[in-house]
Amino acid sequence: MQIGMFYQVQVPRPWTQTSDYDRHWEMMDQVVLAEELGFSTVWLADHQFRTEWSHSSAPDVTLAAISQRTSQMRLGIAVAVPPVQHPLHIAARTATLDILSNGRVDLGIGRSGYPYQMAAFGVDLENATGMVEEALEIIPKAWTEGEFFYQGEFFNIPLREVHPKPVQAPHPPMWLGCSREETFRKAGEQGLGCLAMSGGGPERLTQLINAYREGIRDAAPVGKSVTDRVSISTLAICAENRKKAQERGAEVLDWYRRQQDLRDVKVWQEQDRNNVPVDYQWHYQRSTATDSPKRNETSSLDQIKEGRYCIGDPDDCLRFLEQYSSTGVDEIMPLFQIGPMEDSEVKETLRLFGKHVIPHLDKTEQADNVTAE
Numbered sequence: 001m002q003i004g005m006f007y008q009v010q011v012p013r014p015w016t017q018t019s020d021y022d023r024h025w026e027m028m029d030q031v032v033l034a035e036e037l038g039f040s041t042v043w044l045a046d047h048q049f050r051t052e053w054s055h056s057s058a059p060d061v062t063l064a065a066i067s068q069r070t071s072q073m074r075l076g077i078a079v080a081v082p083p084v085q086h087p088l089h090i091a092a093r094t095a096t097l098d099i100l101s102n103g104r105v106d107l108g109i110g111r112s113g114y115p116y117q118m119a120a121f122g123v124d125l126e127n128a129t130g131m132v133e134e135a136l137e138i139i140p141k142a143w144t145e146g147e148f149f150y151q152g153e154f155f156n157i158p159l160r161e162v163h164p165k166p167v168q169a170p171h172p173p174m175w176l177g178c179s180r181e182e183t184f185r186k187a188g189e190q191g192l193g194c195l196a197m198s199g200g201g202p203e204r205l206t207q208l209i210n211a212y213r214e215g216i217r218d219a220a221p222v223g224k225s226v227t228d229r230v231s232i233s234t235l236a237i238c239a240e241n242r243k244k245a246q247e248r249g250a251e252v253l254d255w256y257r258r259q260q261d262l263r264d265v266k267v268w269q270e271q272d273r274n275n276v277p278v279d280y281q282w283h284y285q286r287s288t289a290t291d292s293p294k295r296n297e298t299s300s301l302d303q304i305k306e307g308r309y310c311i312g313d314p315d316d317c318l319r320f321l322e323q324y325s326s327t328g329v330d331e332i333m334p335l336f337q338i339g340p341m342e343d344s345e346v347k348e349t350l351r352l353f354g355k356h357v358i359p360h361l362d363k364t365e366q367a368d369n370v371t372a373e
Contacts, residue, residue: 001325003358004041004333005034006078006233008054009062012255012339020055024062026343030336031066033347035073037354038362041106042066043076043195043231043333048084048117052339053259060093067101075101076231078195078333079108079177082135083128084121087155088162090135091142095166103167106227108195109136110177113283114267125271129279130154136174136190140223143171170224175231180282184208188215193227198234198324198332201308205232206327213328229330236310236334237341238317238349238357246304248345249311253300255339264288310334314356321357325364 011023031042044059056062063075075097080090090107098105111128112118118128134152141148142162150157166172175193178184187194194212198205209230216228237252239245264287276284304311310320310332321332336346 001321001329001361002040002331003038003321003353003361004043004074004076004231004331005031005039006043006045006333006335007056007337008045008047008050008335009056010053010259010337010339011055012052023055023337026346027062027337028066028069030343030346030350031073032069034350034354035070037350038358039073039350039353040331041074041076041231041333042070043078043106043108043233045078046080049120050114050117050263053263060097063105064097064100067097067104071102072104074104074106076106076175077108079110079175081110081112081118083111083118083123083131087135087138088142088157088160091139091162092164094139094172095143095162095164098166098168098172099164105166105168105172106175106193107139107172108175108177109139109192110195113179113280114263115271115280116267116269119270125277125280127154128277136176136192136222140171140174144224173225173227173229174223175227175229178208178212181208181211185211185215188212188217189219191216191219191221191223191226191228193229193231195231196233198232202323202327205324205329209328230328231331231333232324232329233333233335234310234320234324235338236317236336236349236353237338237345238310238312238314238352240313240352242313242316245312245316246301249304249309250299250301252338252341253304253309253311257300259339314352317353317357318360321361322364325361 007027009023011019044062045054045056046059047054048057059077094105094107111132115125131154134155138150143166147159147161149159175195176187178187178194178196184194219226237245237249268287310317324332336349
């Protein structure tokens, strides 16, 4: 199992004139350090209008800058949203990034679970799933074919050739943003990698990954290759002193949970509650349920002590990650730059992962490979 990293570029209030600038350049320094320490991939979210929670609104631009400061780490978009970005733009911009990075790009695709983000672009929620399905057909064609045309319900493309073409052959690995068993299975059936959060714990994740593996066994790939991988995100804070890590983690997690609650209210505030598409019912019910366990569960500190997050000393973090390794996940991409976390705190976590966590996981994988042989 590899260790990557995931960025929302969270910028908590109070702000200064340089808050966005500072967080972006802190991220750049952190990623350069992470490559030196052996991290596998940096994934960037693609969000709009997500104040404080995510100021990562142009991940391909940011990753292009990162590509010039790194040479080994893979660079992932998690995820591009075809209902608000034309698939031809996604294809061309991702191919350009693949060239600039010498073939290190992974492209995640998703429809977004947040109507608040899509309403400003005039997107009808009823059409979002269909637009994603068509984009998954268009993008590989744009990468691998000369002149092609496409006629669908949402996208109609006359005979055109898209440039540039990506470096990777046949094309960059493609992934799907997944949140429930149905989408895990669908990603597998379409030959796509799976990007998801770690919510629900290892037992639930094992069920979801099993659904993915069942789907991918007889995959009918939407592209020219199969990406048989699952990458899961969680929160991670590590310090030499367990008490220090847990107490700081509780402060940060309190912020994170407040932001989740604010997000859940905001993303549906403009939506007619009597007209939520079937494909979005799961997201709507999860976000608006007043009896949600998220709103009534134990304190942040108790959750951390129960081992629900990758927060603690290096041994705590290793135990957490080994639990998830047993589920069959291929990569954990923790969110390190979380809300009020200072740059120095993020870098301390990265260094401890590089010293204690990544080498241990590498040795475990090598031992497993020897046993398998």
